[in-house]
Amino acid sequence: MVLGEAGTGKGMFAKALFSEMLSEYNCAIATYKGSLKKFFQAIAFNLQIPTEDGNDKPLTVDALKDEILENSGEDTLLILPEAKRLTTSIRYWLEDMMSAGVTVVCLAVVNPKKEIFLEMLEIELDLPSNAHIRSIMEAEAERQGLNLTKSQLAELQPLAGRNPLLARKVIRNEKLGIKQTSQHTQYLNIMPIFFAVMVFFTVLRFVGMGTRNKPLYIFGGVAVAGLMAAKQLGSIKGAQKRLGQ
Incomplete structure (x- = not known):
């Protein structure tokens, strides 16, 4: 279970992990967006598992679950961004996958702390450095056509903290002339x-x-x-x- 605030790069981390581990594992990455069939089809496609039966008819959701489970093992890595979206049926299926030796990596803002998530080790992503946030703000300002000096960027950076998503948002608000206040909870410990x-x-x-x-x-x-x-x-x-x- 990889934890991190929204906008701190969990999605990028998931894609980088997928690319990095392809040489060692049979990897799959999928995000549940409301359709169980599309979710399991994406996993099957990544694992090179057929999604159709012998008559060229698409497999049902239950058939896809069974097919993926039968063709997965200790050499399989499953990466699931947005773990909070996972339905109960998916979580029960993941329990069977983990019992079969599959390594499951879930990403979320907080650990739901129920069912399979209770068994997972927690790793928290480090926040990006101030220099990285400054470079993101500079790139966004250039994309928005803003010519901001270093002193102006220094004044705007505390509004974003160390969150890349907020860094881009601060620049967009600056272009629109919106009065801004701090939108993060990263405070100095006194x-x-x-x-x-x-x-x-x-x-x-x-x-x-x-x-x-x-x-x-x-x-x-x-x-x-x-x-x-x-x-x-x-x-x-x-x-x-x-x-x-």
């Missing part, structure tokens, strides 16, 4: 600074206690209590979801 300040005021409180400096002791104690209260208030937040969930 907890080390917070705890360092708390330790400082705690030490200040003990110094006031040791020197019998009552104002210093009271100030240090109130400051520590205030920081603790601020920490608890700062932990109040709504449900956190990945982009695309």
Whole structure:
């Protein structure tokens, strides 16, 4: 199970994995888009499995499932982008495929954590580097006919975070003159600074206690209590979801 925010390149990763593993596995890649027959036909085509019977009639969905299962094994790799779309019948079929030794790679924003997904190892894709995001923004600006300076790109980049999809969207919004705000949830972790300040005021409180400096002791104690209260208030937040969930 490969996890990553929407727009961070899971689709490109799936295609690259498919191309890379063709020399080692009998590979298939397919995305479910509402038609079971087309989904299983795509898998059968990749695995070079016939989709018609002896009378040149297309196989039914159940017949395709059985044919693929019978012709798959430990040398088969199945790559499934958009795992959240998979229906119950597909998931039950995948369970049989995995029992037959087939390696299954699913890609999703979050792990659905049910049925076959509970058995899968999780790997999270690293976010692209800032330099890569900047290059994507430059390419999109050129495609949109915008002549943006490096300083303008630097001002726009924080709006996209490290998400290629948002990087392109920010440039398109800039062309249309739309007022933009940050659309991602990648924030700076300031907890080390917070705890360092708390330790400082705690030490200040003990110094006031040791020197019998009552104002210093009271100030240090109130400051520590205030920081603790601020920490608890700062932990109040709504449900956190990945982009695309």
